Structure formats: structure tokens, C-alpha cells
Amino acid sequence: MLDVLAYIFLYTFIFGCLFLGTALGFTIITGVLRVFHLGYGMTFLIVAYGTWAFWKDFGLDFLISILLSFLLLTVITVATYKLVISKFFEVEDYLLAALLSVFIIIEELISHIYPEIVGVYLPTSVTKETVSIAGASAPGQLVVVAVVSILVTFLYLQLLTRTKIGLIMRAISQNIFASKLMGVNFDRMFILALILASIPPGIIILLLTPVWALNPFIGWPLFTYAILATVLGGLGNLKGTITASFILGLVFAVTGFVINPRMMTLTALVVVIIVLIFKPRGLARAETIW
Amino acid sequence: MFKKHVIGIVSVLIMAIALLGCAQPPTATPTPTPKPEAKEPIVICALFDPRVPVLKANVEVIKVAVDEINSAGGILGRKVEFIHEDTQRKVDIAVSAYRSAVVEKKCKFVFLEGVSEEALAIIEEGAKLYPSYPHLVISSQAAVGTTLKVMQDYDKYKFYFRNLPPDPDLNYNTPKTHFAIAKAIGAKKVALLLEEAAWTECARKGCTVDTPYGKIEIKAMKDWVPAEFGLEVVYVANIAVGQKDFLPMLEESARRGAEYIFVLSSWYTDTITMTKQWAESGAKNIPIGFFGGPNQWGVFYNLTGGKALGTMSIFYDTPDVPPVTPKTKEVVKKLNAMGLAADMSVHYYYSEVYRIKQAIEKVGSLEMDKIIKAIEEMQFEHTALPSKYVYFGYRNPNFHSYTGGYVLVAQFQCNGKPVWITPSELLKEAGYGEDVQKVSDIKLYKSPEELRKSCPS
Numbered sequence: 040m041l042d043v044l045a046y047i048f049l050y051t052f053i054f055g056c057l058f059l060g061t062a063l064g065f066t067i068i069t070g071v072l073r074v075f076h077l078g079y080g081m082t083f084l085i086v087a088y089g090t091w092a093f094w095k096d097f098g099l100d101f102l103i104s105i106l107l108s109f110l111l112l113t114v115i116t117v118a119t120y121k122l123v124i125s126k127f128f129e130v131e132d133y134l135l136a137a138l139l140s141v142f143i144i145i146e147e148l149i150s151h152i153y154p155e156i157v158g159v160y161l162p163t164s165v166t167k168e169t170v171s172i173a174g175a176s177a178p179g180q181l182v183v184v185a186v187v188s189i190l191v192t193f194l195y196l197q198l199l200t201r202t203k204i205g206l207i208m209r210a211i212s213q214n215i216f217a218s219k220l221m222g223v224n225f226d227r228m229f230i231l232a233l234i235l236a237s238i239p240p241g242i243i244i245l246l247l248t249p250v251w252a253l254n255p256f257i258g259w260p261l262f263t264y265a266i267l268a269t270v271l272g273g274l275g276n277l278k279g280t281i282t283a284s285f286i287l288g289l290v291f292a293v294t295g296f297v298i299n300p301r302m303m304t305l306t307a308l309v310v311v312i313i314v315l316i317f318k319p320r321g322l323a324r325a326e327t328i329w
Numbered sequence: 330m331f332k333k334h335v336i337g338i339v340s341v342l343i344m345a346i347a348l349l350g351c352a353q354p355p356t357a358t359p360t361p362t363p364k365p366e367a368k369e370p371i372v373i374c375a376l377f378d379p380r381v382p383v384l385k386a387n388v389e390v391i392k393v394a395v396d397e398i399n400s401a402g403g404i405l406g407r408k409v410e411f412i413h414e415d416t417q418r419k420v421d422i423a424v425s426a427y428r429s430a431v432v433e434k435k436c437k438f439v440f441l442e443g444v445s446e447e448a449l450a451i452i453e454e455g456a457k458l459y460p461s462y463p464h465l466v467i468s469s470q471a472a473v474g475t476t477l478k479v480m481q482d483y484d485k486y487k488f489y490f491r492n493l494p495p496d497p498d499l500n501y502n503t504p505k506t507h508f509a510i511a512k513a514i515g516a517k518k519v520a521l522l523l524e525e526a527a528w529t530e531c532a533r534k535g536c537t538v539d540t541p542y543g544k545i546e547i548k549a550m551k552d553w554v555p556a557e558f559g560l561e562v563v564y565v566a567n568i569a570v571g572q573k574d575f576l577p578m579l580e581e582s583a584r585r586g587a588e589y590i591f592v593l594s595s596w597y598t599d600t601i602t603m604t605k606q607w608a609e610s611g612a613k614n615i616p617i618g619f620f621g622g623p624n625q626w627g628v629f630y631n632l633t634g635g636k637a638l639g640t641m642s643i644f645y646d647t648p649d650v651p652p653v654t655p656k657t658k659e660v661v662k663k664l665n666a667m668g669l670a671a672d673m674s675v676h677y678y679y680s681e682v683y684r685i686k687q688a689i690e691k692v693g694s695l696e697m698d699k700i701i702k703a704i705e706e707m708q709f710e711h712t713a714l715p716s717k718y719v720y721f722g723y724r725n726p727n728f729h730s731y732t733g734g735y736v737l738v739a740q741f742q743c744n745g746k747p748v749w750i751t752p753s754e755l756l757k758e759a760g761y762g763e764d765v766q767k768v769s770d771i772k773l774y775k776s777p778e779e780l781r782k783s784c785p786s
Contacts, residue, residue: 046580054574155623156382156670158631169609176580178609249634250609251573252601260573295577301525301567303574 045175047292053177053185055288060188060243061261062268062280063195064236070212070275070328071232074124078138079240079265080258081145085112086241087253088149091159101162109241115145116233124233125226142258150255164249184246191239192281198235199277199329208232212275212328240265263304271311273323282322286310370410371403371695373682374436376426376447378418383596383623384442386669387678388413391440393663394682404689416442423447424454431455431462437695438465438685440678443493445472445527452478456485463697464488465704467681469674471496471528473538476729480541487701487729490721492677494733497545497726500532501553502733503643504593506751507618508558510641510738511589513752513771514616520564520587521550522578524598532593533567540726550593563587570597575606583612595621601632608636614778616641618738625672627665630745637741638784639777644739644747645713646671651737651749651768653761657712676713677731684709705729713737715760735759740774743784750774 068076089108093099099107119141127134153159166179199205207228211218219225244261251257268287272279287307294306315321375391377384395411403409412434416423423441430436441448448470455466466489468475473495479486494503511519523533530536535549547553551562563585566578582590590612594600600622607617617640623629624642644650648662650671660679661671669675688703689695705722718732735755739747749769756766775783 042584046577046584050577150380154382154385155632156626156628156668158628160631160634162634164634167609169611169613171611176583176611177576178606180609181576250602250605252599252605252632254601260571291574292577295574296581299566300574300577300581301569301572303577304569304572 042174043296045173046296047289049172049175049177050292050295051285051288053181053288054291055285056185056188057181057243057247058264058268058284058287059192059281060184060239062265062272062284063188063192063239063277065240065262065265065269066272066275066277066280067195067208067232067236067328069269070277071208072124072229073212073215073275074128074138075135075274076138077135078119078123078142080262081115081142082112082237082240083244083258083261084145084149084255085115087161087244087248087257088153088159088255090161090245091153105245109238112237112241113234116237117230120230120233124229146255146258153255155254159253161245161248161253163245165246167249178250180246180249184243184250187242187246188239191242192277195235195239196277196329204228204231209328267307267311271314271321273321275328276321276323277329279321279323286322368407370408371438371689372410372412372434372436373438373440373685374412374414374430374434375440376414376416376423376430377440377442378416379413381418381596382670383672383674384418386664386671386675387440387442389667389669390660390664390671390675390679391682393660394679398682398686404686405693412436416444416447418442418444418447420446420450424450427451427454428458431458431464435462436464437697439467440681441466441468441470443469443471443674445470445474448472448475448489452486452489455488459485459488465490465685465697465701467492467678469493469677471499473497473726476727477538477540479729480726488697489729490681490704491730492681492719493674494718494731495727496528497531497536497538497547498730498733500529500550500593501547503736504532504550504591504620505557506643506735506738506755507589507591507620507641508554508560509735509752509755510618510750510771510774511560511591511616512558514589514774514776516560516588516616518561518563518585518587519554519589519591520566520578520582520585520615521554521562521591521593522566522568522575522582523550523593524595525567525569526595526597528595529593538726540728542723542725542728545726560589568592568594568598571599573599573602575603576610579603579607579610579612583610583615587612587615590615590617592617592619594619594624596623598622600624601629604629604633604640605636607640608633608638614776616777618642621673623672626670627745627747628670630741635745635786637745638743639741639775639780641738641740641750643673643736644749645673645676645737647747649747651761651765653714653737653765654710654712660712673713673736676711680709680711680713680719717760737761737765737769742775742780748773 065079086108089111090104093104093107123137165183168179169176170179170182268284272283290307290310291303294303375388377388379385395409414426448468452475469492531547532550538545551565564582619642627647630637664671688700691703692699711719718734738751739749742748751769752771753766
């Protein structure tokens with residue numbers, strides 16, 4: 040019994056951090072831009088396959104390939120903003136459809152150029168050891184993912200609470216019209232928010248590939264994690280997302296180790312729906328980013 | 330005077346005769362010689378979604394077989410024409426593509442991807458088309474419902490064949506190889522991780538199927554494994570389609586003392602993620618065996634970044650594949666050269682093209698009823714399985730299907746080299762040739778722990 044408890048504690052932390060790492064960027068986008076970015080899943084693909092392309096097809100150094108993939112992601116993010124988001128900003132249903140289309144286009148393109156049989160694999164393993172804590176064990180790499188998620192979240196919180204840019208983003212998320220009156224350059228801030236939001240999922244996918252299969256359709260399950268945590272947390276509130284991530288982590292861990300591992304995602308979905316029935320705006324008390 | 334007239338007439342007559350003699354005899358109008366009848370090609374159609382790598386490989390291997398046959402002169406002097414139709418893995422599109430193939434494109438032989446929902450719809454459509462458009466359908470789908478129809482109403486559905494054992498057999502006889510290996514390597518406790526899909530229902534819950542050719546009663550895998558192999562089943566978990574988090578079930582398998590993990594997987598299970606997580610989990614030293622999915626590919630080792638070291642799988646890929654027939658290695662080499670991998674289904678479809686060729690040549694025509702009979706009665710050389718497993722004519726619940734049995738299981742060892750470990754006595758019992766028995770040896774098995782220590786990283 041004690042070892043089961045140990046597993047639950049350890050995996051609540053691991054799964055919770057995984058939810059947090061994937062949802063962090065999505066929360067920033069929904070919190071600042073107030074856009075339900077249905078194309079968010081493409082960030083995982085662009086960084087992973089971009090790194091592979093620069094490394095293997097162009098023969099560049101691996102670390103440089105990673106940096107270039109983030110640069111590529113930035114370019115695509117800016118292009119998505121200029122060509123899609125700013126164009127359909129006032130027409131939400133078109134915007135959602137357009138963002139989804141962009142995601143699918145990128146996914147299909149990658150699937151065509153790098154089908155699974157190509158064997159894309161990124162050597163981003165920090166450790167191959169198995170970590171044992173109080174009788175529970177887990178892949179060391181997942182512990183690394185968890186720690187990095189916490190670290191990145193901490194850094195982003197510092198950005199949001201201690202910098203001018205963070206202040207402006209919080210202001211926008213609180214009251215977009217008042218921010219306009221204060222002379223905020225929305226285009227620039229939105230683009231900046233989008234770029235900042237695309238970094239955490241890129242880091243997560245790079246660290247996750249040693250323990251998750253990398254294929255052109257990996258964007259969807261990770262996007263599902265991001266949506267679950269963000270929606271439960273309150274659509275754009277970081278405090279809510281952090282709380283929601285670890286609640287979902289607990290649900291995953293208990294279902295996986297006590298109830299039935301096959302029901303993990305279903306149970307998480309049911310929990311989200313039940314919470315939303317009683318708290319339609321999610322766990323957060325405020326509709327602001329922090 | 331009279332003499333002058335006579336001479337005149339005679340002269341005219343002589344001149345006329347002379348003129349006639351000099352004239353060319355009229356050339357006889359040639360009776361047109363009948364042109365040799367243009368031999369219509371034999372049309373083979375493949376209905377597959379090419380976006381899925383395993384299905385794309387199926388299409389390509391059928392095309393390889395057709396090209397080989399055409400290079401050797403075709404079938405009965407007739408060229409074989411190959412047509413591919415995309416089903417998008419949607420039932421309505423598949424049925425529409427099928428109708429178009431049979432009615433408009435005159436396909437006589439239709440290969441269908443192994444999706445049971447499509448097959449069930451197509452067999453009904455085919456029953457309507459067959460009287461006017463005799464043809465054959467072959468599909469590697471598992472649901473027994475299709476061949477049950479063949480058994481229950483032969484005249485209506487006889488055109489349908491399954492190049493796979495039906496799911497009760499697929500869930501029972503074929504996995505036995507893994508449990509025989511588990512026992513041979515000294516395991517006493519097993520964990521069963523079963524994909525939760527329609528085709529595994531017999532393994533998860535047991536099943537009873539009543540057919541005109543006999544009844545099949547299969548217990549749930551957790552019940553027949555202890556009964557037949559003396560192995561204790563310490564843990565059973567179902568895997569959801571699309572699941573990514575396998576650590577709870579792997580850790581639980583380890584916590585309960587499993588000494589072998591069997592994964593009843595197909596392409597719906599992400600065995601790549603499962604392997605990556607297994608290799609660094611608390612279960613990493615427990616031998617793990619996979620059934621179907623990307624683990625049947627030679628590139629599986631690369632896809633997992635080398636973490637497949639020590640895993641076992643049903644395996645017929647790479648040029649080292651044991652020579653079930655002389656063609657086995659050839660077809661694998663050809664596919665590998667095209668950048669494609671050869672899982673079991675590739676061998677199934679390739680072989681069936683040749684079975685069709687053999688049947689047509691035996692019958693000497695395209696009379697479909699006779700071809701169907703010939704296929705049912707034919708002993709046939711298959712690139713992956715012994716003849717007795719691929720005989721379509723057993724008057725038992727496997728009528729018009731393959732029969733499950735022992736298969737080649739390989740372990741990924743150093744540098745991803747597959748080493749075949751199915752005990753050779755089982756291969757002998759199954760009917761594999763000596764060349765295959767020599768290559769596969771359970772003594773070549775090494776534990777994952779040993780491999781991690783001994784293989785260069």
C-alpha cells in the first residue's frame with residue numbers, strides 16, 4: 040500500500056508538471072490574446088521536426104539546429120499572427136477554423152516529408168537512468184521534464200510579475216480597452232506574447248521525445264493536455280493552470296495506479312466537466328493571466 | 330464474200346481470246362484474315378489509404394508482385410494491370426471505391442486494407458455485384474463476421490477471403506509463441522497488456538462463435554495462459570487506442586513481480602512510446618514481447634532511439650529474415666530498398682497475388698467460380714507462414730481464412746540486430762523448413778539487462 044502511495048505522489052508531480060509544461064504557452068495565449076489557439080499543437084511539431092531537418096538534412100550542429108528551429112517557430116508564429124489572427128480577430132469562428140487549418144496543413148506537410156518510417160529521433164536524453172524514490176520508480180528523463188517545466192513556469196512568472204512587458208501583458212488581459220487607451224501597441228504585444236508562448240511547448244517536446252514516440256501526429260495528444268489544464272484552470276489564468284495541472288496529475292496518477300490505467304484520460308475529462316458544471320469559469324477567481 | 334465474213338469473225342474471235350489471255354487474271358479479293366484477339370489485361374485493384382505507412386507498404390508490395398509477374402510474361406499470356414484506389418480509411422469512401430473498381434475498372438481481384446468495418450460493408454456490396462461482376466476480395470481484417478457470412482451463405486459470399494486468422498484464432502493460437510518463449514526463458518509470472526479494440530475481444534473477455542463448420546470457444550487470455558502454459562498471470566491491463574502514458578501499467582507489472590510482459594498490440598497501440606518508457610521504468614529488466622504494430626519493422630530500433638534493445642516481436646523484416654521460402658528475403662530486400670518496411674501484412678498481400686496467379690493458371694481461365702474452388706483447394710507456398718497455416722479450404726471455423734500458429738519472433742539485440750528466438754521444435758511442429766529451424770534458437774535469447782551491459786552504447 041505504501042509503495043502505491045509513493046507511486047501516486049511521484050506521478051502526481053510528474054504528470055502535473057507535464058500538464059503544466061504543455062499548458063503554459065496555451066494559457067498565455069488565451070490570457071493575453073483571448074484567443075483559443077486551435078493551432079497551438081503545431082508548435083510541438085515545428086520545433087521537433089525543424090530540429091531534425093536542420094540537423095540531418097542540412098547537416099548542422101545539433102544545438103544550432105535546435106536554436107534554428109525556435110527561430111523557424113518564431114517566423115511561423117509571426118506569419119500566423121499577421122496572416123490569420125489579426126485578419127480574423129473579430130470573427131471568432133473563422134479564426135478558430137483558420138488556426139486549425141494551419142495546424143493540419145503543417146501536420147500533413149510534415150507527415151508527407153517525414154513519415155513515421157523515416158525514424159525521426161532526437162538525442163535529447165539528459166539521463167537514461169531510472170529514478171527511485173521511496174519505492175516508486177520513474178524514468179529519469181520524465182523527472183527532468185518535470186523539473187524543467189517548473190523552472191520555465193517560474194521564469195515566466197518572474198517575467199509577468201517583475202518586468203514591464205509582463206505588466207503590459209497583465210494589463211491587456213485585465214482590460215483590453217483600457218490598455219488601448221493607455222497607448223499599448225497591441226500588434227507588438229500580441230506577437231511578443233505569441234512568441235513567448237511558443238517557447239515552453241518547444242522545450243517540452245525536445246525533452247519529451249526520449250520517452251514519447253515522435254511522429255507527425257504528436258501535436259494532438261499534447262494539445263489535449265494543454266486544453267484540459269487551461270480550461271480547468273480558467274482559460275488564461277496562470278494560477279488556475281498551475282492548480283489545474285496538479286489536480287489533473289493527481290487524477291492521472293490515482294486512475295493509473297489504483298483504478299485502471301486505460302481510463303486515465305477519460306477520468307481527467309470527466310473531472311474537468313464536473314468542475315465546469317459547478318464552476319463554469321474554471322478554478323481561477325479572475326479572468327486575468329495572473 | 331462468205332469466206333471473208335468467216336475469216337473476219339474468226340479473226341475477231343482469235344483477237345478476243347488473245348486479249349483475254351494477255352489480261353491479268355483478276356486478283357482475288359482477299360478474305361480478311363482474322364486478327365489475333367487482343368488479350369485483355371487481368372485487373373488487380375488495391376483499396377488502401379496510402380497515408381498510413383503500413384498500408385502504403387501493402388500497396389507497394391502488391392505492385393511489386395504485379396510487376397514481377399508481368400516481367401515473367403503475365404498470367405496466361407495476359408498482362409496484369411494494377412490499380413490503386415484510396416479509401417481514406419472511411420467506410421463510405423471504401424465502398425464507393427470498391428464499386429468503382431469492380432464495375433467501372435473491371436477489377437477481378439480486389440485487395441482490401443485490413444479494416445473490419447470496411448470489409449463488413451464491402452462484403453455486402455460484393456454480394457450484390459458478384460452475379461454480374463464475378464470477382465474476388467481478399468482482406469487482412471480480423472473480425473470473424475465476414476467469413477462467418479461465407480460459411481453461412483456460401484453461394485452469396487464465396488468471393489471473400491481473409492489473409493489473416495480470424496480474431497478468435499488470432500487471439501489464441503498466434504500469441505502462443507510468446508508464452509512458449511516466456512516459459513523457455515524461465516518466466517513463471519506474466520503480465521498481459523491488451524489493446525482494447527474489437528479484434529482483441531476474444532483475448533480480453535473470451536468468446537464463443539458458432540459457425541456451420543463448428544464452434545469456437547475461447548477463454549479469456551488470462552484464463553488459458555495459466556491453464557495451458559502453467560504461467561501465473563499477475564497483472565492484466567487494457568490499453569486504450571491512442572494512449573501515451575504506459576508507465577502506470579509498466580510499473581504495476583514490475584510491482585507485482587511479472588517476469589514477462591506480453592503486449593497484445595496492433596497498429597492502434599503506440600508501441601514506440603511504450604518501449605521508450607519501458608526502457609527507463611521499473612519494468613526495464615522484465616522481458617517484453619509485442620504482437621503487432623511498428624515493432625514488426627526493422628526500423629523499430631531506430632524509432633525508439635535504441636531503447637528497443639531486448640524487446641521481442643513477431644518479425645519478418647530485414648534482409649536477415651529466415652528463408653521461409655526463397656522469395657521471403659527477396660521481397661523484404663525489394664521493399665527495404667524502396668524505403669519501406671515489411672511487417673506481416675506485407676508478406677500476406679505479396680503472397681496472395683501469387684496465389685491468384687497460381688489459381689488462374691490452374692483453371693486456365695478467369696472463370697471466377699472455378700478460381701475460387703482452386704484457391705480453396707490449393708496448397709500454397711507463402712513467404713512468411715507454413716502451407717498448413719495459409720490453406721483456405723479447411724472445413725472448420727477458419728474456412729476462407731488463415732490459421733493461427735507458431736510464428737517467427739525475434740529479439741532486438743546489439744545495434745538493433747534482430748535475432749530469431751522461436752524455439753526450433755515449435756517451428757518444426759508448425760511446418761517451417763529446416764533452413765528456418767536452423768536460424769531460430771531460443772538459446773540465442775539474452776535478457777534486456779545483459780544486453781544493456783554488453784552492447785556498445
